[in-house]
Amino acid sequence: MKIYRLSEEVINRIAAGEVVESPASLLKEVLENSVDAGAKRIAIWVEEGGERLIRVEDDGCGMDQEDLKLSVERHATSKIRSDEDLERLLTMGFRGEALAAIAAVSHLTICTSEGEEAYQLHVAGGKVGEVRSGVRNRGTTVEVRSLFFNVPARKKFCASKQSAPLVRMVETIALAHPEIAFSLVVDGKERLMLDVAKREERVAEILGPMPYCIEDENIWGRFADPAAAREQRRQQYLFINRRSLFSPLVSRAVKVGYGTRIAEDLHPSFVLFLTLDPEEIDVNVHPQKREVRFADEKRVFHQIVEATQNAFQPASLVFTSSLSFSPSALTLQAEDLPAKIAMPAMESKEVELPFIWDAYPLAVIDQFFLVHKERVLLVDLAAASARVLYEQISYPETRELQSLLWPLEWHAESEETVEELAQLGIECRLIGKRRLAIDALPSGISLADAQEFLLAWSECKRVDTAVCRYAQRKKRLYTNEEALSLWKQLEKCREPHHDPSGKRIWMPLESHQLARLLEE
Numbered sequence: 001m002k003i004y005r006l007s008e009e010v011i012n013r014i015a016a017g018e019v020v021e022s023p024a025s026l027l028k029e030v031l032e033n034s035v036d037a038g039a040k041r042i043a044i045w046v047e048e049g050g051e052r053l054i055r056v057e058d059d060g061c062g063m064d065q066e067d068l069k070l071s072v073e074r075h076a077t078s079k080i081r082s083d084e085d086l087e088r089l090l091t092m093g094f095r096g097e098a099l100a101a102i103a104a105v106s107h108l109t110i111c112t113s114e115g116e117e118a119y120q121l122h123v124a125g126g127k128v129g130e131v132r133s134g135v136r137n138r139g140t141t142v143e144v145r146s147l148f149f150n151v152p153a154r155k156k157f158c159a160s161k162q163s164a165p166l167v168r169m170v171e172t173i174a175l176a177h178p179e180i181a182f183s184l185v186v187d188g189k190e191r192l193m194l195d196v197a198k199r200e201e202r203v204a205e206i207l208g209p210m211p212y213c214i215e216d217e218n219i220w221g222r223f224a225d226p227a228a229a230r231e232q233r234r235q236q237y238l239f240i241n242r243r244s245l246f247s248p249l250v251s252r253a254v255k256v257g258y259g260t261r262i263a264e265d266l267h268p269s270f271v272l273f274l275t276l277d278p279e280e281i282d283v284n285v286h287p288q289k290r291e292v293r294f295a296d297e298k299r300v301f302h303q304i305v306e307a308t309q310n311a312f313q314p315a316s317l318v319f320t321s322s323l324s325f326s327p328s329a330l331t332l333q334a335e336d337l338p339a340k341i342a343m344p345a346m347e348s349k350e351v352e353l354p355f356i357w358d359a360y361p362l363a364v365i366d367q368f369f370l371v372h373k374e375r376v377l378l379v380d381l382a383a384a385s386a387r388v389l390y391e392q393i394s395y396p397e398t399r400e401l402q403s404l405l406w407p408l409e410w411h412a413e414s415e416e417t418v419e420e421l422a423q424l425g426i427e428c429r430l431i432g433k434r435r436l437a438i439d440a441l442p443s444g445i446s447l448a449d450a451q452e453f454l455l456a457w458s459e460c461k462r463v464d465t466a467v468c469r470y471a472q473r474k475k476r477l478y479t480n481e482e483a484l485s486l487w488k489q490l491e492k493c494r495e496p497h498h499d500p501s502g503k504r505i506w507m508p509l510e511s512h513q514l515a516r517l518l519e520e
């Protein structure tokens with residue numbers, strides 16, 4: 001027997017296996033580098049499950065010639081200098097291992113520019129080439145071809161040529177970074193095209209409606225309808241300080257929070273963003289940086305159970321600010337209250353508000369509504385009516401139709417118009433080549449405003465835009481009672497916080513905001 005010293009190349013290849021476990025884990029590393037580089041736009045191409053190609057193009061800070069050379073060396077990183085830095089880790093990658101590992105097991109080409117010169121470097125199975133000049137704008141393109149060509153044991157990951165794990169990886173990172181635009185092309189076909197968005201919108205775009213929500217100081221969560229519970233945990237996303245992680249503890253806590261709403265053997269779908277002091281968590285327990293441990297498991301568990309339960313409170317509206325409004329201190333004149341909620345048989349004209357948890361109309365000022373619900377809320381009625389109408393149209397099961405006594409005439413652009421309008425819950429028929437007779441409308445569109453709605457629709461042919469335009473234009477005047485009834489409809493909406501364009505519908509009024517108004 002003879003002992004040989006392993007070559008650097010073989011050592012790297014063995015180490016590489018830990019970092020680059022599968023095409024999806026490789027993609028994760030490359031994407032996180034782009035995020036760390038401050039990219040605003042990231043474009044991704046994958047072919048044949050990543051075996052043939054994984055290319056990531058970003059518009060981040062780029063690298064200079066020297067950094068490019070260093071970037072593919074093991075333990076070369078711009079992100080930490082000493083092990084103290086490891087303690088308070090903000091960036092995603094930190095081991096300075098990923099690119100070296102990728103380079104050891106594939107044909108890797110990096111092209112990068114800080115804005116002026118561009119440089120290109122090719123590494124084939126760990127053999128580093130010369131830095132040449134390249135062509136590109138500011139940013140970096142990382143292109144990986146023939147993944148695992150020299151590691152037969154890993155090639156099995158690619159054998160199935162499945163793109164699903166890669167798509168999920170992009171979706172996960174996109175969920176954590178709605179401020180970045182993403183595009184993903186799989187085997188020549190566009191799979192994702194995500195514009196810069198609010199977190200709310202990004203979640204809806206990727207996962208569909210998640211109607212139950214919690215927004216607290218350090219928890220932001222969206223929970224799917226219990227009816228949508230699954231047998232697997234695939235639709236569970238946990239982010240801690242925006243890093244995607246897995247925690248059986250958190251999954252269990254959410255399940256407990258759902259209580260009897262779902263069956264024992266099913267798992268709820270959810271997205272949870274937690275903000276925790278880096279010292280409260282240990283993310284360095286796994287080479288893939290996936291599983292997280294909490295310093296205080298009990299506290300985290302209880303906090304998440306409670307947050308989940310709160311998301312299912314009747315109105316699913318959760319108040320986050322500290323302004324409190326004690327109803328017992330509030331008195332109103334009896335005639336100010338709508339008949340429905342005024343307490344009967346009160347001797348005195350002064351009444352105490354009977355239900356703390358119910359909503360009380362306070363005032364309507366043009367399109368704004370002040371309502372009391374645990375505290376004073378300011379509501380934009382136009383935005384609220386856009387949301388209510390949008391959900392009536394989008395979820396046909398909740399749609400109510402009003403039949404028209406006399407059909408309303410409208411022009412038809414083509415025969416498809418009948419079909420398009422039917423999708424919106426507008427029942428109509430062609431009467432002549434370019435004319436329509438409308439027989440019924442969703443109840444959220446009043447007969448008087450129907451033409452306004454049809455106009456808004458034909459301008460953009462998008463439900464979300466049309467309902468917002470319509471609601472802004474009709475700007476009707478509401479009585480206190482009408483405004484209250486609209487608020488109650490809003491409370492039943494799946495997403496009662498924002499209108500379909502993402503605009504905030506209501507907010508609690510804080511005393512310091514009121515004070516500022518008087519200073520102006």
Ligand code: ADP
Nearest residue numbers: 033037071077078093094095096097098099140
């Ligand atoms: P780490 O991310 O842990 O530092 P990597 O091997 O992933 O290690 O990357 C090495 C270094 O290469 C990074 O520290 C960074 O300086 C540079 N780098 C990698 N990808 C990019 C990119 N897309 N844009 C700019 N710099 C990058």
Ligand code: MG
Nearest residue numbers: 029033093098
């Ligand atoms: Mg990295």
